[in-house]
Amino acid sequence: MPQILAGTPRWLATVRLALPALATVCNRCLESFSPMTDSTDQSARPTPGGTVTLAHGSGGKAMRNLIETVFVRNFENPLLAPLEDQARIPLEELRCLGDRLAFTTDSFVVDPLFFPGGDIGSLAVYGTVNDLAMSGARPLYLSCGFIIEEGLELEILHQVVHSMRKAAHRAGVAIVTGDTKVVNRGSADKLFVNTAGIGVIPPGAQVAARHTRPGDVILTNGSLGNHGAAILGARGDLGLEVNIKSDCAPLHDLVEVMIAACPDLHAMRDATRGGVAAVLNEFAEAASVGIRLDESMLPIDEEIRGVCELLGLDPLYLANEGKLVAAVPKPQGAAVLAAMRAHPAGRGAAIIGEVLEHPQGLVILKSAFGGERIIDRLVGEPLPRIC
């Protein structure tokens, strides 16, 4: 994002939150892995007053205090032990789950920090969890990096971290290492969060955009465009009063039932920036196939349609944070659809299109009365800082 690339923020002292693994190797398989010690959510909310200052990044007492009251208290988990510079993860436990590691990273600069249906904290956890899940992997461990603008209210930081804790618990992952930087006022906008994550891919799963094949059907798990529309509404600069919530949610459980229904699932991605249009263009390009969507099959909430109509936006290009798009061999399409609909994250699932030999590398939308148009990639960025 340009906000990060522009200029060189003055990095101040690093606060390390390394939360290393257990001192002894745990022999139990991670099938029963449960990273969070406490799911009751009670100890997690002392309310530190005041604001983040440069002192919080200086390595002194203020920093130590910040780590303990905000981060350690929230991210506490069985792997948490003395603060070392890195988390140490027993390989044996990983080996029980699969034959490959999935490893990913994502940075979050969403504006505003809090929006209906989520906030930068839950977004940062689910975003990385979902990126891991799209390979079929089971997400396990996350890191988090915070870049904080001097002057941010501690209460806001606390709310974000608390939200990350809840999100990690819901997704069944542990935040095992982290880092904090405080930069001068103006060198960042309030708070940026980076998360990286690792997961384990079960043997056999070969999900990749280039595996999309003519004859596949295209599925999605529910209403499109909610996150993008929610952010637009939350910014309030459109003068629109909307009641749209972000769809921000973890998808790995849904992916698990999909792969169970179709072990040969071809391709899958979460439809974040650029929406479904971007993902399908990636499929079409990577596999040199054509994709045809049927407009009448697209699941789009009435309110989203209304907002898009008013603002001249296309829901296919709006971001989602809890929606995936998958290419599945047609014979298994109905089974995958049924499995998705039986899962809470897939109740609104639908088959929205099909994969063809031609035109190679293009996505086409068939309108309700038979006209066709190309769904191209977006030029430029119409809605910056949505995630």
Next chain:
Amino acid sequence: MRYVDEFREPKNVEQWLANIGRLAEQLPLARERPLQIMEVCGGHTHTIFRYGLAELLPEVVEFVHGPGCPVCVLPMGRVDDCVALAEHPRVTLTTFGDAMRVPGSRKSLLQAKADGADIRVVYSPMDALALARRHPDREVVFFALGFETTMPSTALTVLQADKEQVRNFSLFCNHITIAPTMKALLDDGALRLDGFVGPGHVSMVTGTRPYRFIAEQYRKPFVVTGFEPLDLLQALWMVLKQLADGRCTVENQYRRVVGEAGNKTALAAIERVFEVRAFFEWRGLGSIDYSGVQVRDAYARYDAERKFSLPSLEVADPQACQCGDVLRGSLKPWECRVFGTACRPETPLGALMVSSEGACAAYYQFRGIRCQPLVATDTQPEPVR
């Protein structure tokens, strides 16, 4: 969505397509060549491509995409002036988002912003005025663009600024008006249009009277219409019906929005603040008499052209572009020698590739010219990705 879905009902669309087909078959003219009906407004162009209407029409009828995209027809010299304003150290330039990518001879506003100019995207000129109130130390300039659709809101903002005596607000006025440009198009000998589908939003402000000369002097049917697929198809049928009956009148398909006399309050605001310019430059079409407006002397202090010294250089359109021929309907977008090669939505050379309401951009985006072989060009076509 109520009041929207009704205008997209597939059964009705099929019915109107069939009606159009039947009517077109009866027209002797249509046996010699396809009938060419110009949709003047960029919004209509967008609808035609978004719903794939052009390919659903019988072969004997085709849409010609008109000059009604105000962002597209902005000449380079005016963009250069706007960039110069934005680069002024005391100026905060405010603009509608779709003007950001319009290429100037040096750079676009998007590039100027990346180079450090203070440029903000607003959704209304009132937002620009609010910014001026909040930042009395800055000169807030609004990049005023558009036909009569956006003119009233700009005029009202100037009147409001005057009422509040906000001294650090001004506008760079590029408002244009469609009727003189249609006259210029009709006076062009090379043009062979059979009728017009007229703009809906502009007519909501102006009413239908300003188009009478098209029917009366130039003997072309003219039907004002809305922006839904059924609006356009019904309007097209109405144009063909006039041709079949040998009539030429201004008709109004968009009665649910447009009145004959327009919006009197809006027209009064325009009249108070703006006056007609002797001429205005259009990208692709050249200079057209009385086709733009400027701020009246009474509100000179809100006129950025008088408040700041601007280069105001005329810059010729890129030579390779054939926008004018496309606008006149004598060339299809994909027949232009730089279409899809040197001129693409990411790097627009010509007017019509700039905004999604421009015919070339709409064609590129929605019809995917990359599926079709390019006509012979003197530039290398882009390999199909």
